Amino acid sequence: MLKFHAVVLGAGLMGRLLACALARRGHRVEVFDAGGPEAEHAAARVAAAMLAPLAESAVTELAVVLMGQHALARWPQLLAALERPVFFQQSGTLVLWHRQDAAEAERFAGQLARTNAALPSLPQARRIDAHAIAALEPALDHRFAQGLYLPEEGQLDNRELLAALAHQMQVLGVSVHWHSRRTPAEVDSGPDAWLFDCRGLGAQPQWNALRGVRGEVARVHAPGVSLSRPTRLVHPRYPLYIAPKPDGVFVIGATEIESDDLSPASVRSTLELLSAAYTVHPGFGEARIIELGVQLRPTLPDNLPALRMEGPRRMSINGLYRHGFMIAPAVLDAVLELVDHDHSPLAASLGLPVVR
Numbered sequence: 094m095l096k097f098h099a100v101v102l103g104a105g106l107m108g109r110l111l112a113c114a115l116a117r118r119g120h121r122v123e124v125f126d127a128g129g130p131e132a133e134h135a136a137a138r139v140a141a142a143m144l145a146p147l148a149e150s151a152v153t154e155l156a157v158v159l160m161g162q163h164a165l166a167r168w169p170q171l172l173a174a175l176e177r178p179v180f181f182q183q184s185g186t187l188v189l190w191h192r193q194d195a196a197e198a199e200r201f202a203g204q205l206a207r208t209n210a211a212l213p214s215l216p217q218a219r220r221i222d223a224h225a226i227a228a229l230e231p232a233l234d235h236r237f238a239q240g241l242y243l244p245e246e247g248q249l250d251n252r253e254l255l256a257a258l259a260h261q262m263q264v265l266g267v268s269v270h271w272h273s274r275r276t277p278a279e280v281d282s283g284p285d286a287w288l289f290d291c292r293g294l295g296a297q298p299q300w301n302a303l304r305g306v307r308g309e310v311a312r313v314h315a316p317g318v319s320l321s322r323p324t325r326l327v328h329p330r331y332p333l334y335i336a337p338k339p340d341g342v343f344v345i346g347a348t349e350i351e352s353d354d355l356s357p358a359s360v361r362s363t364l365e366l367l368s369a370a371y372t373v374h375p376g377f378g379e380a381r382i383i384e385l386g387v388q389l390r391p392t393l394p395d396n397l398p399a400l401r402m403e404g405p406r407r408m409s410i411n412g413l414y415r416h417g418f419m420i421a422p423a424v425l426d427a428v429l430e431l432v433d434h435d436h437s438p439l440a441a442s443l444g445l446p447v448v449r
Contacts, residue, residue, distance in 0.1 A: 096120050097406075100282045102275055103292035104128075105135030106251075106417050107410055109258035110171070110425050111289055116265035117174070120287075124267055127274035127295060130259040136293060139310050139388035141336040141344040142251035142418040143323050144168060147215050147243045148186050149416060150208035151201050152332060154397060156444030157416055158208060160423035162215060163443060165247060167422035172249070176264060177257035180339050182322070183247035187229060188218075189240045190327035191372065198327045202241060216244040232319045232374060248323050250338050251418060277407070287432065290409040293391035294353075300401070300411060305353040305389030308415065309362045310346035311370075315380035318343065326369055333369045342383065345370045349415070358385040390414050398424055400431065400440065401448040 099115045101108045104126035116122045128134040146161030165183070172179050190198040205218040219242045227234035229242065262269055277299065282288050290296050297303045320343070326333040336344045348362045363385060370377045393399055393412035398420060401409040410428060413420060427445050430437035440447050 098282065098286040099123070099289065100125070100280050100286060101289045101291060102277065102280070103290065103295060104259075104269065104271075105132055105291065105293055106137035106255065106258075106421050107413065107424065108289075108291035109255065109262065110421055111291060111410075111428060112267050112269075113174075113258060113261050113265060114425060114429060116262070116267050122262075122265075122267045124262065124269045125273045125275040125280070126269070126271055127292075129271045130256070132255045135255070136308075136388045136390050137251055137255060137417055139308065139386035140251045140418060141310065141323070141334055141346055142249045142254070143186070143334065143336055144183075144247040144249065144419050145186050145243065145323065146246070146419065147205055147208060147218060148188065148246060148325060149419065151204045153416065154444075155208070155211060156397060157420060158212065158215070159443045160398075160420035160445065161416065162212070163426070163439075164420055164422035165245070167426065168247070168249065171422060172254075175257045175261050177253075177260050179253045179257050180250035181247065182249075183245055184322040186243040186246040187226070187240060187322055187324045188243065188327065189226070189233075189237045189324060189373065192238070194327050194329060197329050201327050205241070205243075218243050230320055230322070230324070232376075236374070246323070248336055249418065277403070285406075287406045288408070289428070290403075290411075293411065294389055296391075296409060296411055300409060302394055303411060304351075304392050304394075306392045306414065307348070307350040307352045307354055307387065307389055308346065309348040309350075309358040309366070310344055310386045311358075311363065311366050311382060312384040312386065313343050313345060313367075313370075313377065313380040313382055314341055315343055315377055316341035317379055318374050318376040320374070324373060326373055328369060333366065335370055335373060343370075343377075343380070347415070353389060355387060355389060358387050390417075397446065399446040399448055400424070400428065
């Protein structure tokens with residue numbers, strides 16, 4: 094394999110994964126990012142990092158589900174290659190609802206059934222009763238009469254992963270320029286170098302179809318709550334999730350607002366998120382709010398990711414929307430195929446658009 098110089102613009106989740114993958118292949122990799130190692134400007138920092146293709150099929154297209162299924166198998170391999178440990182579990186997703194939302198729950202269950210019919214390789218959603226809920230999550234005993242269990246879905250710790258990838262770039266000799274905002278026109282990479290634009294909404298001037306979808310997420314410390322797997326509450330206005338992280342931390346989210354407003358979280362959104370979490374487990378009433386995070390998810394008109402070839406050895410990677418952690422390994426593998434062969438059978442099989 095011929096070695097080349099690779100320039101990556103943007104060190105969010107996608108930029109860090111790509112930089113590490115290219116460096117492991119022996120390429121000389123240079124990264125420019127507007128922020129610092131903490132990824133304070135990246136949508137990936139404000140996320141629950143759930144790996145739930147079947148659950149997400151209720152709100153997205155089959156292509157994203159396929160990418161999520163591919164990525165769920167790839168994450169253990171990617172994490173094993175990192176020097177620093179990253180919290181990862183694959184204990185499934187629990188879906189619950191209150192009696193008054195039973196009709197919405199039936200709609201949700203029907204969508205999952207259609208997904209299972211279209212993709213028999215996905216583990217089947219299972220209807221469970223109060224006894225089975227208590228067996229999975231003893232803390233929820235006597236709180237819900239019925240639910241759904243989605244086996245083998247997973248999650249990881251987004252901030253541990255971002256830190257581990259930043260460390261790995263250093264170990265692999267990647268030249269990282271933090272607090273160095275660059276556009277493609279401002280990078281003198283040379284005609285034989287590859288340029289990868291992974292800037293998310295930072296690429297909006299060059300990809301004007303991009304828009305931001307505002308998401309608000311609460312991180313709380315609730316040592317009195319013992320949930321062992323991501324729990325989703327069927328809600329008529331927005332899908333609520335509670336994702337347990339190490340040391341009694343929970344990520345509760347998320348709102349979806351068509352807005353590019355990055356101001357602090359609203360009182361209304363905060364009340365809705367935390368009140369809904371309280372109805373799942375009253376222990377959240379004594380939780381301590383660590384952070385109310387707000388970020389914009391980079392989104393294309395069809396809400397699907399895309400790879401765009403801007404010219405020879407010039408690629409833009411964008412539009413991962415709310416599914417970044419769930420689909421990033423699939424996008425990464427497709428990018429690497431394009432680099433090697435100028436086409437990607439994987440992208441074609443997963444329905445990942447490659448625009449030329």
